[in-house]
Amino acid sequence: MLKQRIITALWLLPLALLGFFGLQGHAFTAFVGLVMALGGWEWARLAGVGTQPARIVFALVVLGLFVALVLVVPTLPVVLLALAWWLLATLMVFAYPRSAAWWGGVPGKLLIGLLILLPAGVALVWLKGQQQANMLILTVMLMVWTADIGAYFSGRAFGKRKLAPAVSPGKSWAGLYGGLLASVLVATGCALVLGLSSAQLLLFVPAAAVIVLFSVVGDLTESMFKRSAGIKDSSNLLPGHGGVLDRIDSLTAALPLFALLFLLTGWL
Secondary structure: OHHHHHHHHHHHHHHHHHHHHHOOHHHHHHHHHHHHHHHHHHHHHHOOOOOHHHHHHHHHHHHHHHHHHHHHOOHHHHHHHHHHHHHHHHHHHHHOOHHHHHOOHHHHHHHHHHHHHHHHHHHHHHHHOOOOHHHHHHHHHHHHHHHHHHHHHHHHHHOOOEEEOOOEEEEEHHHHHHHHHHHHHHHHHHHHHHOOOHHHHHHHHHHHHHHHHHHHHHHHHHHHHHHHHOOOOOOOOEOOOEOHHHHHHHHHHHHHHHHHHHHHHOOO
């Protein structure tokens, strides 16, 4: 398993770096659209869509809606909708398994997939169109990755009280606190590189903490649906690493809220 993880990482990391930071304009939008479509294909499986053709159809629906949103719909209402969704998702995670009754069967779960994937893709394209685009994208990614790494080590050292045992038994409150602290420190450093003023930092730091907390909800939300479906990974597209959703679950929540912060403040 370790060998397979290393082999996959050797080709996946350069490809991801090229896609997120090397591509521009329509090429970048096409790259994000591909990620959205693959995520949609995986989500259809989590939603209980049983046949491969039907999963492909849903992936194409995700791609078509993504392109339409990018071309036609302003970003602000899309990311505001994402905020409303992630607030509801927080309730669902901590009410699980009772909250499974809220999902609305396969159609409802497919709609939830759209709410998870599409705002993240739209937010990513919007960020790419701003000044210091790559630094903005790197900032939100570092916030999420640092939170994950910090949670792992602090959870192993101090984690006794479980965060959401019905959804993800491995996560603890100590892990959440440790990851949050590490991520806020990294976010502060990134904000200084972005050139935010002292006054802006006073808002950015607590906002970054909130975004990281929602990124944890993004991770837990995918875990919730995987647990309900009785599967470990969203797919085996990335051998040793699971699927695309397994790699972007936290970012699906963090990206639209990060974009919303800058849209509301006008700092860019």
